Amino acid sequence: MTTLPMTVPAPGLPARVRVHEVGPRDGLQNEQTVVPTEVKAEFIRRLAAAGLTTVEATSFVHPKWVPQLADAEQLYPLVSGLDARLPVLVPNERGLDRALSLGARHVAVFASATESFAKANLNRTVDEALAMFTPVVARARDEGLTVRGYLSMCFGDPWEGPVPLEQVVRVCRALAGMGCDELSLGDTIGVATPGHVQALIAALGEAGVPASTLAVHFHDTYGQALANTLAALQQGVTTVDASAGGLGGCPYAKSATGNLATEDLVWMLDGLGVETGVDLGLLTATSTWMADRLGRPSPSRTVRALSHKE
Amino acid sequence: MTTLPMTVPAPGLPARVRVHEVGPRDGLQNEQTVVPTEVKAEFIRRLAAAGLTTVEATSFVHPKWVPQLADAEQLYPLVSGLDARLPVLVPNERGLDRALSLGARHVAVFASATESFAKANLNRTVDEALAMFTPVVARARDEGLTVRGYLSMCFGDPWEGPVPLEQVVRVCRALAGMGCDELSLGDTIGVATPGHVQALIAALGEAGVPASTLAVHFHDTYGQALANTLAALQQGVTTVDASAGGLGGCPYAKSATGNLATEDLVWMLDGLGVETGVDLGLLTATSTWMADRLGRPSPSRTVRALSHKE
Numbered sequence: 138m139t140t141l142p143m144t145v146p147a148p149g150l151p152a153r154v155r156v157h158e159v160g161p162r163d164g165l166q167n168e169q170t171v172v173p174t175e176v177k178a179e180f181i182r183r184l185a186a187a188g189l190t191t192v193e194a195t196s197f198v199h200p201k202w203v204p205q206l207a208d209a210e211q212l213y214p215l216v217s218g219l220d221a222r223l224p225v226l227v228p229n230e231r232g233l234d235r236a237l238s239l240g241a242r243h244v245a246v247f248a249s250a251t252e253s254f255a256k257a258n259l260n261r262t263v264d265e266a267l268a269m270f271t272p273v274v275a276r277a278r279d280e281g282l283t284v285r286g287y288l289s290m291c292f293g294d295p296w297e298g299p300v301p302l303e304q305v306v307r308v309c310r311a312l313a314g315m316g317c318d319e320l321s322l323g324d325t326i327g328v329a330t331p332g333h334v335q336a337l338i339a340a341l342g343e344a345g346v347p348a349s350t351l352a353v354h355f356h357d358t359y360g361q362a363l364a365n366t367l368a369a370l371q372q373g374v375t376t377v378d379a380s381a382g383g384l385g386g387c388p389y390a391k392s393a394t395g396n397l398a399t400e401d402l403v404w405m406l407d408g409l410g411v412e413t414g415v416d417l418g419l420l421t422a423t424s425t426w427m428a429d430r431l432g433r434p435s436p437s438r439t440v441r442a443l444s445h446k447e
Numbered sequence: 448m449t450t451l452p453m454t455v456p457a458p459g460l461p462a463r464v465r466v467h468e469v470g471p472r473d474g475l476q477n478e479q480t481v482v483p484t485e486v487k488a489e490f491i492r493r494l495a496a497a498g499l500t501t502v503e504a505t506s507f508v509h510p511k512w513v514p515q516l517a518d519a520e521q522l523y524p525l526v527s528g529l530d531a532r533l534p535v536l537v538p539n540e541r542g543l544d545r546a547l548s549l550g551a552r553h554v555a556v557f558a559s560a561t562e563s564f565a566k567a568n569l570n571r572t573v574d575e576a577l578a579m580f581t582p583v584v585a586r587a588r589d590e591g592l593t594v595r596g597y598l599s600m601c602f603g604d605p606w607e608g609p610v611p612l613e614q615v616v617r618v619c620r621a622l623a624g625m626g627c628d629e630l631s632l633g634d635t636i637g638v639a640t641p642g643h644v645q646a647l648i649a650a651l652g653e654a655g656v657p658a659s660t661l662a663v664h665f666h667d668t669y670g671q672a673l674a675n676t677l678a679a680l681q682q683g684v685t686t687v688d689a690s691a692g693g694l695g696g697c698p699y700a701k702s703a704t705g706n707l708a709t710e711d712l713v714w715m716l717d718g719l720g721v722e723t724g725v726d727l728g729l730l731t732a733t734s735t736w737m738a739d740r741l742g743r744p745s746p747s748r749t750v751r752a753l754s755h756k757e
Binding site: 142143144145146147150292293298299327328329330331332333335336357358359360361363364366367368398401404405407408409410437438439442 | 453640671714718719
């Protein structure tokens with residue numbers, strides 16, 4: 138039997154949160170080990186079976202840039218019949234063509250709040266990147282797809298330092314204006330703290346981008362991811378990105394820059410009585426299974442604690 | 448230069464928090480490595496120099512029970528001249544005698560909220576333990592000492608499961624009634640979540656034990672420690688226990704049951720603009736130094752991230 142927290146609701150939180158699981162894409166993309174396509178498919182199946190209704194499956198970025206996800210064409214058909222939303226990343230019209238040809242119904246584009254990261258990640262200015270995404274989002278919407286806009290470096294940038302709220306608001310408005318259904322605010326280097334999170338969400342609300350259209354995407358580099366998530370929930374956000382087992386940052390590598398672990402998030406939400414539909418025991422078993430495939434323990438504290446008790 | 452978070456205050460938080468540093472006592476007590484007395488003294492000196500105003504120094508428990516702290520008589524005089532509060536644990540009158548003979552001005556007793564842990568840790572019922580502490584607290588107060596009451600298993604117990612709020616309130620009222628100046632609410636097995644934390648603090652307030660007399664003491668077993676701390680601060684708590692570098696639970700051992708890392712806490716409080724007086728760079732350097740003495744990396748995410756950048 139899985140150990141579970143005692144359920145004690147807190148005031149001012151949503152009744153239900155949608156967990157946007159990014160492990161198979163954002164997690165595996167950053168792992169050193171190359172994972173066989175069938176293992177990825179099994180990982181996605183198990184995540185869906187654990188109750189995750191949104192599992193970001195892969196990326197249609199050019200294989201040269203993300204070799205770990207070069208098997209997108211082979212992987213997607215193996216999982217497309219699952220009863221879950223399976224968003225895929227598309228950087229440009231060519232990527233969208235590939236996604237559409239496989240029947241994808243949910244896509245995501247990825248912008249940057251800072252010029253330095255736009256240059257480093259996309260070799261474009263912020264506005265050039267937005268111009269590249271505009272026809273992609275328009276066509277995806279015409280085809281009836283949902284479109285998520287990722288925004289990196291919303292709180293700090295390794296080259297530019299703290300990122301002004303206005304700068305983030307400007308790019309968010311542009312992404313919303315071109316038709317993105319949902320915006321995911323990324324703390325790519327993990328420097329955010331709860332007041333900063335709440336101030337950004339408030340500033341977006343004042344600028345016409347309501348919390349109901351936002352997701353938060355925190356990295357645990359400085360151990361702040363879950364506290365920041367709590368702050369975002371208190372501000373009305375109901376979609377939270379997380380990575381099963383904390384995949385995406387190796388705790389034994391130079392810097393533990395991993396994503397928020399889905400299990401640590403679900404533990405908190407279970408304790409708060411916030412519904413997610415996720416079975417923590419099945420999810421933990423999935424992450425333990427995946428950790429075995431990767432040959433190292435999960436960095437999720439909940440996975441470590443539960444997997445040593447069962 | 449140390450990377451620092453951008454400072455953005457959040458409403459409803461205290462202007463200042465006192466960090467009660469437990470690394471030299473609660474941290475080292477649970478480490479496998481036996482640390483030489485002079486290294487412990489240097490650790491405490493460095494922590495005070497980093498701006499920590501309260502550093503729990505050692506324990507006057509019988510050396511048979513806590514061999515790692517058997518050098519309390521030798522250690523205390525090496526640090527007693529520091530400009531910081533240096534509380535010491537005293538389990539009984541004999542321990543108080545030893546602390547008084549060395550000139551200690553701040554002591555702590557440690558009770559349990561559950562019968563199972565009282566039996567396991569103190570070989571007494573909860574009420575027998577309280578009866579043992581009553582004359583200790585009275586004499587300490589007569590001598591002009593401040594007395595902290597630790598309360599273990601305030602949220603969950605490995606044998607009993609979830610712990611009812613009323614049970615915790617009863618023991619807290621008894622500790623406050625016998626003269627403890629401050630009560631530290633311990634989540635010894637790390638199962639608490641933010642709503643549970645807020646409910647307990649509210650219940651204590653209604654029972655006449657105000658948040659101003661409370662400290663919170665979270666373990667990061669399930670990754671919840673910092674989110675729980677944020678919830679406690681929102682409820683008016685202004686004293687937080689933490690362990691430099693997250694000492695006290697080895698991340699490579701069976702279960703990562705360590706204390707909240709002081710650096711992860713200070714990162715959050717710096718970002719929130721909550722004053723602590725702690726210099727994060729000096730503190731991180733101290734924990735890196737101590738990790739070298741212990742022969743393993745710090746489990747604090749902030750320490751790992753910062754120590755790889757400097």
